[in-house]
Amino acid sequence: MKTFHVIFLVLVCLVFSCxxxxxxxxDVSKQSDRKENVLLFLSYxxxxxNPPSKPGIIDVDAIANVINQQKxxxxxxxxxxxxTSRSGVSLNEAEEIxxxxxxxxxxxxxxxxxxxxxxxxxxxxxxxxxxKNTALPTxxxxxxxxxxxxxxxxxxxxxxxFVFACTHLDAxxxxxxxxxxxxxxxxxxxxxxxxxxxxxxxxxxxxxxxxKQLDSDFTRSCVSNCPFTIPETSPNRTIDYIAFAxxxxxxxxxxxxxxxxxxxxxxxVKAQLQIQ
Numbered sequence: 417m418k419t420f421h422v423i424f425l426v427l428v429c430l431v432f433s434c435x436x437x438x439x440x441x442x443d444v445s446k447q448s449d450r451k452e453n454v455l456l457f458l459s460y461x462x463x464x465x466n467p468p469s470k471p472g473i474i475d476v477d478a479i480a481n482v483i484n485q486q487k488x489x490x491x492x493x494x495x496x497x498x499x500t501s502r503s504g505v506s507l508n509e510a511e512e513i514x515x516x517x518x519x520x521x522x523x524x525x526x527x528x529x530x531x532x533x534x535x536x537x538x539x540x541x542x543x544x545x546x547x548k549n550t551a552l553p554t555x556x557x558x559x560x561x562x563x564x565x566x567x568x569x570x571x572x573x574x575x576x577x578f579v580f581a582c583t584h585l586d587a588x589x590x591x592x593x594x595x596x597x598x599x600x601x602x603x604x605x606x607x608x609x610x611x612x613x614x615x616x617x618x619x620x621x622x623x624x625x626x627x628k629q630l631d632s633d634f635t636r637s638c639v640s641n642c643p644f645t646i647p648e649t650s651p652n653r654t655i656d657y658i659a660f661a662x663x664x665x666x667x668x669x670x671x672x673x674x675x676x677x678x679x680x681x682x683x684x685v686k687a688q689l690q691i692q
Contacts, residue, residue, distance in 0.1 A: 453576060453691040454669060456488040457637075459615035459656050461584070461682035464497040464534075465509055468648060468681045474503045478679035480516035483539070486674060486686055490570060491519070491539040492582035492615035492658075498523055499532035510537035524549035524566035526584070536566050536582045536616070544568040545577075550604055552583070552597040560586045560593045565601055569610065578665075578691060581605060581614040585626070594619060594626045602633050611665040611691065615658040617682065622654055634659035635666070637687035643673035645683050658687040665692045 460483070465476045483491055496510050497503035514521035519539040526535035538544070546569040554560045566582045583601060586593035598618075605612050614634060620626035622642070630636070637658045644651035651673075660666040669688035676683055 453572065455490060455572075455689055455691065456486070457490050457492075457613060457615060457658050457687045457689060458483060458486055458488040458674075458684050459492040459494075459582075459617070459658050460684040461494040461617040461656060461680060462496065462509075462513075463680040463682065464495050464500075464503050465513075465679075466503075467678050469678065474507070475679065476507070476509060476512050477516065480513050482674065482676050482679050482684060483513070483517045486684070488686065489541045490580055490613075491517075492580070493537040493539065494582070494584035494617045495534070496523060496537045497529070497532065497534055498525070500530035500534065501532070502530045503532075505531060510539075513537075514539050520544060522547045522566060522568050524564050524582070526551075526564040527562050535564055536584050538566050538568050538580060538582050540568070540570055540580070543571040545571060546579075550600075552585075552600050554586065554593050555596065558586075558588060558590070558592055560588050563593075563597055565604060567604075567608075572691075576691070578611040578613060579605070579608045581612060581616075583614065583616040583618075585616070585618045585620065587619045591620065591624065591626055595629075598626050598629045602629065605661070606633070611660065611662065613658065613660045613666075613689065615685070617656050619655050627657070630657070630659060634661045635663045637668050637685075637689065638671040642671070645673055645685055646681065648677040648681050648683060651683055656682060656685045658685055658689075660689060666690065667692070 510521040510523035523537045525533040548567045550565040552563045645656040667690040674684040
């Protein structure tokens with residue numbers, strides 16, 4: 417009987433082990449992806465966590481739920497409020513979304529706003545080093561809102577590193593400030609010795625001069641027949657992007673726009689990239 421029990425236990429262990437290896441999306445599969453340096457990125461203009469259908473309401477949980485559902489590793493957030501009267505003087509949206517998603521946050525202020533701060537943020541499941549907030553130029557004659565570029569070095573297992581950048585360019589109809597801002601961004605990121613991934617709301621269409629400048633140094637995760645990102649219902653144009661450089665260091669595994677129309681006035685852009 418003891419021999420039978422031993423054989424039975426061995427068989428059970430073998431079956432369980434095989435079944436774990438065969439389940440796509442299991443922890444084993446994820447560990448395999450990590451070895452191949454495959455990461456999921458998300459770019460999301462969160463509209464200060466105000467659902468467009470509910471003026472005046474702040475729903476940070478809705479933003480966090482979108483991020484959690486996509487199971488991403490690194491996120492670029494735009495239109496983030498920190499301790500503002502608009503969203504809550506005690507609410508740091510970057511830190512709260514990071515807490516709800518199990519990530520670490522780096523907030524980069526663009527302007528003082530409503531008694532607090534307003535800008536962009538990077539969320540990461542991996543350690544971040546060399547976090548920087550670089551102010552972007554604005555032509556004062558345009559009375560445009562000042563913008564910024566957030567950068568951080570992401571440290572992957574095995575001490576593999578790359579730079580992640582997040583930005584939100586000027587929203588005025590004329591692209592005077594966007595032209596100044598993309599030029600500054602490219603100048604700053606050319607100084608980086610590590611591979612770079614940039615994500616954000618560029619407020620520019622794919623055929624615009626601004627995106628043509630971006631394309632001169634970076635490769636977008638989608639360059640043709642790309643799904644639209646705005647508005648949240650019946651989207652009809654793309655202004656949110658994920659891009660990388662140099663092209664030889666990355667492989668695009670997938671690019672999608674998340675079908676989500678409640679939490680923000682933008683739909684999130686998701687890209688799966690393999691870092692060489």
